[in-house]
Every structure is written in C-alpha cells, then in structure tokens.
Amino acid sequence: MKKVKAESSLKNENKQQFFELDRLILRLSKQFAGSSATEIEKKIGLALQQIVECLDIGRCTxxxxxxxETELRCIRQYVVPKLEKVYGVTPQQSPWISKDQWNGNCSCNVRNEDSVSGAKANKDALLLLGGKSFIISPFHIAGKAVAGMTFSTLEEDREFSPELVSRLNLIGEIITGAFYRKKIEEKYQQSIGDMRQQSGPARAEDFPLREDTKKEFRYQGIIGNSxxxxxxxxxMEQVAPTDSVVLILGETGTGKGVLARTIHELSNRNKKRIVTVNCAALTPNLIExxxxxxxxxxxxxSTEMQIGRFELADKGTLVxxxxxxxxxxxxxxxxxAIQEGEFERLGSPRTIRVDVRILALTSxxxxxxxxxxxxxxxxxxRLDVFPITMPPLRERLGDIPLLVEHFVEQFNRKMQKEIKNISGGVMAQLMKYPWPGNVRGLEHIIERSVIVTQGTSLQLAEKLEDHTLGLTEENAATNLAEVEKRHILKILEKTNWRIDGSKGAAVLLGLHPNTLRGRMQKLGIRLQKTPS
Ligand SMILES: Nc1ncnc2c1ncn2[C@@H]1O[C@H](COP(=O)(O)OP(=O)(O)OP(=O)(O)O)[C@@H](O)[C@H]1O
Ligand SMILES: [Mg+2]
Known part of the structure; x- marks a missing residue:
C-alpha cells in the first residue's frame, strides 16, 4: 500500500474546510427540506457540485x-469540468459491491485497505472507474442499503480523516432521505393513477345504499370516507409492509394513535409486540x-435492572x-438507536443491537x-422519510355522520343501550360544531349523549353551541366532563344515592350499575350518603 502523506491531510482538512462543510450541511438540509419531489434529482446534482468544490476533490457520485443490493446505478455525478471527459462515469459502469461491506453500515476509504473487509474488492472495482482515492459510503433506510455515495480524488492521493467521513455521511443521509422521499412520492402518484384507470367513469351502481357499503367506510378500526x-x-397501505420509519403528524385527537396501531397490524411485524412510549408523559430524567x-x-x-422499550420492541414496532x-x-x-439500531443501557458500556420499526407521532x-x-x-x-398527516375533522365534515354512527354503535354495545337513530337536527348540530378536540372530542360527546339518552333516538347531552364560544381545547374537554358530572349528581340526588335496583340511578341513566360506578370514579364522584 502506498504511504499517504500526513501533510496532505493537514493541508486539505483544515479547520476552515470543516467550517465550510458544516455550513454546506446546513444549507443542503434546508434546500432538500423545501424541495418538491420533482426537483430533488436536480438538487442532488447541484449538491454534488458544491461538495466537490468544498472538499477540493475531483468527482462526487x-x-x-x-x-x-448488488448493483449501483449512477443517479447524478459531478466531475470538475477540466477532467470531465476523462473521469466521467457512465450509468453502465456500475462498481461491483461487496455485499458484506455494503451491509456493514460503514464508510470505506479504499486507500486504507485494512480498515474494512471487502475493501480490496471495492478498491479494484472503483479504481477501474479512474481515480486515486475514494470514500464509498452506503446509506440505509430501515436496515436496507438504498443508496451510496463516492467521493473521489482523481489525480492525487488523499487520506480522509474519520471526522471528515462522518460529515460526508451526514450529507449522504440528507440526500438519501430526499431521494427516498422522491421515490415514494412517484410510487404514490403511480398507484393513484392506476386506481383512477381501474375505477373508470362513475355509474349509479357505484353508490349503493349505505348498509351494504358500510365496511368500505372503515379500514380496520379507522373510520373515514372523505x-x-x-x-x-x-x-398507510404503501408503507405498512416496509420497515420504514413513518412520521405521523396531526392535531390532537385526529387518530394518530389509531393509525400507528393499524400500520403495525398490516405489517410483517404484527405477530410481534407494538410498544408505545409517551414522551410527553415522562420526566426528562426518567425517559432515558x-x-x-x-x-x-x-x-x-435503581435497585433493579430495567429493560428499555427499545429492547422490548425488538423485532416489533416502537411508537x-x-x-x-x-x-x-x-x-x-x-x-x-434509529440509524444503527444500537444503544447502551444506562450504567452499562455494553452495546445492545435491536431490530425495531419506528412510528413517530407528534401534534x-x-x-x-x-x-x-x-x-x-x-x-x-431521519424521521421525515414517509410523513402521513391525519386531517382534522373540520377538513372532513363528510365523515362526521359515519363517525357518529360508529360511536353510537360502540357505546350501545358497551352500555347495553338500543339507540337506533339520530335525528337530522342532532346530526346538523354535530356537523356544525368546530370540534377542537377532533375525533376524540366527538367520541366523548357521543359517549355522554348515549349515557343520557332514554329511548331509541340519540339525545345530545348538552347544547353544543354553548360550549363553542371562546373555549380552548382544554377547557372544552373539562366542561364536557363537568356537564356529565352534574347530570349524574342530579340523578344520584334524585335516587337518594341509590345506584342499583329498579329505582336506582343506573336504571334512570340507562347504564349497567358497574358502568355507572366506573364513570363516577373517573369523574371523581364519591358516594356522599349511604343509599337509603
Ligand atoms: N378515524 C377514526 N375512526 C375511528 N375512531 C377514531 C378515528 N380517529 C380517532 N378515533 C378515536 O378518537 C380517539 C383519539 O384518537 P387517537 O388517540 O388515535 O388520536 P391522537 O391523534 O393520537 O391524539 P393525541 O394527539 O391527543 O394523542 C380514540 O379513541 C380513537 O379511537
Ligand atoms: Mg395519541
């Protein structure tokens, strides 16, 4: 192996260069974040040029x-103009990949043959493309190599320091994330096109009566036809079977949790655990x-060893x-942990490896x-690979009747009620309400309404308009609970705090006595008198 001059690395990788590279990283991450899928390849080309100029190298691909995972296809390449003809790579000239090394999640400096097994084979393959020193780095999404980058000097030897390689890897991650987003977007557009072609022009029989099509309004537990x-x-269908990270966005109560569970159910990991960590509910020192x-x-x-949620979710899904x-x-x-699947338990130097699929939720x-x-x-x-945004209820008013029916059925079953219809007036009120708490808010009001309804037609537990004025999300929820509490207290007073029996509050409220006790506990209602 040729000796590489130490001076050259000092000269080429001085502080100024790192500083400029860090600025480039910031610029690139901003540029790619704001790009639409159609612009991404062009932007990759521009990024490669900036990398070549900043590092003062000859070629970047x-x-x-x-x-x-055995072949590489050249997506974009930049070669310094004066060397372009001699050192350009055609798409057909794919370097052979050593699979071991490629899966090994590490960068390989082909001048440093001892650093990684398989480097020799890569060196031979890469040198065929012309050049002197190379860094070749694979980039993974969900454990699978999807892209790679080569950074090459063409006429001089160069040692790339680990600090430099780690920066180059970050650039590669940013570009790979954007490229992957573009690919998914293309697949998505293609499948929408296919669906449109298959469904053809609309006919009357495409809209059968609701009873028959009810099932089509729900996907597993998720209701919606908008x-x-x-x-x-x-x-959801596209991403569920992959191991990709899914970023689930949406206001509070829009069904992010429901979507996460459904993705797990539809995935190949459904025989394994789904583990949820609520990061907002834990104090910073507990969460680690x-x-x-x-x-x-x-x-x-800490007297006991404690297994973390990452380990618990091994081979499964972590929300x-x-x-x-x-x-x-x-x-x-x-x-x-997400990138490498690696971490250490607190207080231990031992590295633990897991295979976990991440679903990341935020409002x-x-x-x-x-x-x-x-x-x-x-x-x-890293998380923004495949974002799905849950739409708020105000953007899918048409789904409200479906959701109302769904919740009425659900609470009918739970509370052994027999509500069979919802009047047009009630439905109109429900559709007019701005639903600050989204589906969860709607679910709660239906629950309360089912409790107070006597007979077969749903009666609203309260006048919705009264609660819309100037209310924040939080106090709307408290107010609803307050209304229910008052209602139950009133009935309890009436029955002299008797719950069971034919004259008890449970019968008047149309609830099973145990359900009523459960609700009283939840609402903080204590028995104030011994039932007489
Ligand atoms: N499309 C839907 N179909 C049926 N039920 C739904 C739907 N969306 C939400 N829900 C119900 O609404 C409630 C809130 O949903 P979920 O907890 O998933 O929302 P979220 O977006 O995670 O809320 P938060 O941000 O407050 O955690 C749940 O009880 C859920 O079952
Ligand atoms: Mg949630």
Missing part, C-alpha cells in the same frame, strides 16, 4: 442501490431509562408518541420545532 382519509389509507433501559445501580435508588418533547441530548442518542409543528432549535435537524431528516 450519488448511486442508487438495486433491490438485491378524500383526505382515502389518501391516508393509500399511504424508559427508552434504553438501565443496569442495577445505574443511579441512586414514539409526542417525540418532540424529548430533551435535545436524548435526541442524539435516539438518532443513533406539534415539527419544522417550527427545528427552526426554534428545540429539535435536532439531523433527527428530523
């Missing part, structure tokens, strides 16, 4: 990896051991609910969290 929900279903586990004695008071609430230092650890505006510095940009790009 972005490759797509074939399905079987265009917005159809788009969610299409995306919740996620990654801790050894006995990791800190004062990170409200992940934007994670403190910044933990976000770095999370990035590594916050993620871009804003990033721009305010509360959320790491690199983690954002």
């Amino acid at each position: 972005f490759w797509e990896v074939s399905e079987d 265009e917005a929900m159809q788009n969610v279903f299409i995306k 051991s919740e996620l990654f586990g801790r050894e006995k004695g990791a800190y004062t008071g 990170l609910d409200e992940f934007t609430e994670l403190p910044l230092d933990l976000q770095a650890k999370l990035l590594r 916050r505006n993620l871009k804003e969290e990033v721009s305010k510095g509360r959320f790491r940009q690199d983690l954002y790009y």
